[in-house]
Amino acid sequence: MKCFYSDADAVGICKSCGRGLSLSFASEFPQGLACRNRCEADVQRLIRLSGAAADGPGGTASNTAVSGVFSILAGGAFIYFAGGFSGGVSLTNFMGGAFFLFGLYSVIRALVIAKRNRSQSPKV
Ligand SMILES: [Zn+2]
Known part of the structure; x- marks a missing residue:
């Protein structure tokens, strides 16, 4: 899989929008990746919600x-x-x-x- 934002190979998938991400375009969170400067807030919210749902x-x-x-x-x-x-x-x-x-x-x-x-x- 390729990075959505560049020609580099993807190292993971954005937890919010599902795009492939290379290292230079990924923001790392404890429970997932986010598109840098795009999905960080969304992913943080998703992680918070899934933590609450687990309980x-x-x-x-x-x-x-x-x-x-x-x-x-x-x-x-x-x-x-x-x-x-x-x-x-x-x-x-x-x-x-x-x-x-x-x-x-x-x-x-x-x-x-x-x-x-x-x-x-x-x-x-
Ligand atoms: Zn994203």
Whole structure:
């Protein structure tokens, strides 16, 4: 493939417009190339958007919350059905407790992520 702007061989493709770019006509970004003096702003915007999309609109937060609640339920069920509170520190109580604490940690983490997503969401 040739560079769109010169006769040199292309080293990559502009993330915004898809033109082939040689080194002297490419601006490099961490996640892609842009036509120099043409598509830089566009590519920066695309990179920002794709970063936000990877997290999803609160997607990570709700997934974490669901797995946290599940762990709390599983831990509680372990202790309630298999361990029993009179049994002292048995293996089932220990495992139930571990599940329970992990679930609690996940729920707290989900709340932190959700709060961070809200404060960082771009104003469109
Ligand atoms: Zn371009």
